[in-house]
Amino acid sequence: MEDLERLYKTHYAAVVRFLYRKIWDADRAEDLAQEVFIRAMAHQPDKPRAWIFAVAANLARDEARAAIRRRKHLVLLKDDPVPLSTPELTADETVEHDERWAQVTGALAALTERDREVLLLWDAGLSYPEIAAQTGLAVGAVGTTLARARKRLTEAYDRMEYQADAARS
Amino acid sequence: MTEWNTKRMRHVPDEELHPYLDQALSRSQCVEIETHLAQCEHCRDRRDTIAALRDRTTALLGQLTPRNLIIPPPFEVLAERLSRRPVTPLWQIRLKRAGLWAAGVMAAVGTGWAARSVLDPHRNPAPTFQNELAPLANAVELGSPAAPMTAPAESQTLADAAPATTLPLHDASPRLTSPRQQGLRLVNAGHRPMIIPAPMLQLASALTPMPERSGDVTPSARLEGRAPFGPLWQQVQWEDALERAGSGLPYIEGMLVVGVLLKAGEAGERPTSLVAQQDPSGELITSIEGPMTQVSELLKAQGVHASELTRTPPDYVSAPGGSTRRVNRVLAVTGRLSVDSLNVLARIATIR
Numbered sequence: 001m002e003d004l005e006r007l008y009k010t011h012y013a014a015v016v017r018f019l020y021r022k023i024w025d026a027d028r029a030e031d032l033a034q035e036v037f038i039r040a041m042a043h044q045p046d047k048p049r050a051w052i053f054a055v056a057a058n059l060a061r062d063e064a065r066a067a068i069r070r071r072k073h074l075v076l077l078k079d080d081p082v083p084l085s086t087p088e089l090t091a092d093e094t095v096e097h098d099e100r101w102a103q104v105t106g107a108l109a110a111l112t113e114r115d116r117e118v119l120l121l122w123d124a125g126l127s128y129p130e131i132a133a134q135t136g137l138a139v140g141a142v143g144t145t146l147a148r149a150r151k152r153l154t155e156a157y158d159r160m161e162y163q164a165d166a167a168r169s
Numbered sequence: 170m171t172e173w174n175t176k177r178m179r180h181v182p183d184e185e186l187h188p189y190l191d192q193a194l195s196r197s198q199c200v201e202i203e204t205h206l207a208q209c210e211h212c213r214d215r216r217d218t219i220a221a222l223r224d225r226t227t228a229l230l231g232q233l234t235p236r237n238l239i240i241p242p243p244f245e246v247l248a249e250r251l252s253r254r255p256v257t258p259l260w261q262i263r264l265k266r267a268g269l270w271a272a273g274v275m276a277a278v279g280t281g282w283a284a285r286s287v288l289d290p291h292r293n294p295a296p297t298f299q300n301e302l303a304p305l306a307n308a309v310e311l312g313s314p315a316a317p318m319t320a321p322a323e324s325q326t327l328a329d330a331a332p333a334t335t336l337p338l339h340d341a342s343p344r345l346t347s348p349r350q351q352g353l354r355l356v357n358a359g360h361r362p363m364i365i366p367a368p369m370l371q372l373a374s375a376l377t378p379m380p381e382r383s384g385d386v387t388p389s390a391r392l393e394g395r396a397p398f399g400p401l402w403q404q405v406q407w408e409d410a411l412e413r414a415g416s417g418l419p420y421i422e423g424m425l426v427v428g429v430l431l432k433a434g435e436a437g438e439r440p441t442s443l444v445a446q447q448d449p450s451g452e453l454i455t456s457i458e459g460p461m462t463q464v465s466e467l468l469k470a471q472g473v474h475a476s477e478l479t480r481t482p483p484d485y486v487s488a489p490g491g492s493t494r495r496v497n498r499v500l501a502v503t504g505r506l507s508v509d510s511l512n513v514l515a516r517i518a519t520i521r
Contacts, residue, residue: 026235
């Protein structure tokens, strides 16, 4: 239980971010992250770090299905995204921040499901073997997938930024 | 040693530089790459480019965070929430799953069995049969005051006396050709007594003129008034019939026996017997053997077409005064076939 508590303190934010990047709802992401750790306490998994991200991915998938059932579309790139509130920013900075947020979410949405999953798991701090175990890839293929995902993410982001600049000018 | 390093100055592929920067390679692989990087400016440039790409990806994803500061609630809060949840033991969950699985299997089997019972045309429609048997049994009970005097053994109702007919398994070896018959033979081969429902209505309808059989006449109405078999007729199993008939039970080789009716004869006479068999096409063929007067009256009363009457061994009955009276017996075969065909069947029929 002490290991799990330590993991909770060190990885809670990563799990919230991981969930948020899948469901785009900050409050719901926190609820689900707490649910993940409650389940981990009940199950006491052998490899808790990989386990909590696997459960988080499943919960996010269920959440997406439920959203579809409720006829709510999963918002990846819409006119009304929900970026974090930034009260310390000026109005111009807020607009710029929101624009950048939309471009990143758009770039992430441009990836394939597999590439996006691997990239988010890597960003959450999972090792290559843990990513391989969760995604079903060979460990050797994780590096290849990550290389492709990083390249496509930045390319997509640059393309959107160029389009935004062109639209402004 | 990795493949890229075995050949002279091959560069490190990007797919290896990514895990190298992610610290996902073994120590020996890292040493190998670092040795190469120390000599290769091109790969050093690639490493720096990929490191920048990696950092930029991290920075981009870092913008997709729900809050600037994510503070986890106290761990104890989660523990308390967990303690409030009803905990179902693992064995109960597994038991429940196993029960659901078993119930599913049972439901599937039951559905299949029911569907087969309903849809299989080769199976006897048991409910219909029971419904149609009841009026006949009632008719026997109502009209049987004379039965105990003439034939005490026939005082039972038909339903009680012979609810089912046993096929001749050992001495008669009919050639089975239809799938249904072959199925029956397979069952017989397993030394299980083959019991089939007594086809009372079939026997009755076999002697009923065809137009009425296919009309709107209900089974009970068909039996009333012109019932071919009165209360003196008793359906018996093949073995019993052989015992009671002595040598007077007609049988056509190669056909499945579906039922036997007997009517006790007068003192000293063998009973009149009626054996219903099914030909390979499923057609019911009925052989009637008995005293000539009885058989003639029966055929005349029913108006069915039959084969020519064929003589069978007569009965010799002791008459008062010590003399002996001869009772001629005949065989007739009826069925929905041409008379010529019935005559052929009558010739090949044997008396057992």
